[in-house]
Amino acid sequence: MDEHQFIECLIHYGLTRQEAIVYHRLLTDGKQTGYEIAKATGISRSNAYSALAALTEKGAAYILEENAKKYIPVALEEFCENSIRRMQEEKAWMLENLPSSYVDEEGYITIEGESNISNxxxxxxxxxxxxxxLSCSYLYLSEFQEELMKLEQQGKKVVIITDGVCPLENVQVYIGDSKGKQIGIITDSKHVLTGEYGKGSMNTCLYSGKKNFVMLYKNALANEIKLMTLSKEKQ
Known part of the structure; x- marks a missing residue:
């Protein structure tokens, strides 16, 4: 098990790094006192007790009253589901209470990083x-397969432009030359994202809802599809 990755994932659920380390230790070893946690993790006793107190407040641990006060972990799935439910409730509240002066103005936005582009x-x-x-290498289609299948099942138009076998059925597919790390998507003729995307590469994409940029990219895809169709007819 990759402990470092496990800790990083726990941090995404609202725990500090120290709390995540302590919670991970509880999940691994079961009920423990603050002294045992401090000894096992190398964290000072005062910080260990502070982390344990925070974990009980955040719903990641329970207190077990025995001869000495011990802490037991809340099951990981239960903790995660509780955190997700809380975040969904907070999201709904924030959307309802978004300042009325907020205006959504989109220009030309640079998005960097594999995870940010994927999201x-x-x-x-x-x-x-x-x-x-959606235009991309067939290597990346599986990453977005679930959403694409759902759109197709809902009767929405799905067009894939790729360079290999498409894992999706009942969608319109055009297969052409290698896409490499180039990726592009246009939705509802309103939003475009295009640029470079790939594992371990320097990923940068341009995103915009500007009409002129949307039309430019839309025409580029239409021309690419036309060339693919003509090439197939000649063959």
Missing amino acids: KIHNLLNETEERVY
Whole structure:
């Protein structure tokens, strides 16, 4: 088990690094006193007790009253589900209480990093109302397969432009030359994201909802599809 990755994941659920280390130790070894936690983790006793107190407040640990006060972990799945439910409730509250002066103005936005680009594409797919065109290497299609299948099942238009076998059925597929690390998506003729995307590479994409940029990219995809169709007809 990759302990470092496990700790990083716990931090995403609202724990500090020290709390995540202590919770991980509880999950691994079971009920323990603050002294035992401090000894096992190398954290000072005062910090260990502070972390344990925080874990009980955040719903990640329970106190077990025995001869000495001990702490037991809340089951990982239960803790995660409680955290997700709380965040969903807080999200709903924030959306309802968003300042009325907020204006959504989108220009030309640079998105960097594999995870940030991936998250943006997932969100664009989840927000698609009518149609989506996705252009990328077949190597990355499986990453977005769930959302694409859902759109197809909902009767929305899904067009894939790729360079290999497409794992999706009942969608419109055009297969052409290698895409390499180039990726592009256009949804509802309103939003475009295009650039470089790939494992372990320097990932940078441009995102915009500007009409002129959307039309430019839309025409580029239409021309690419036309060339693929003509090439196939000649063959």
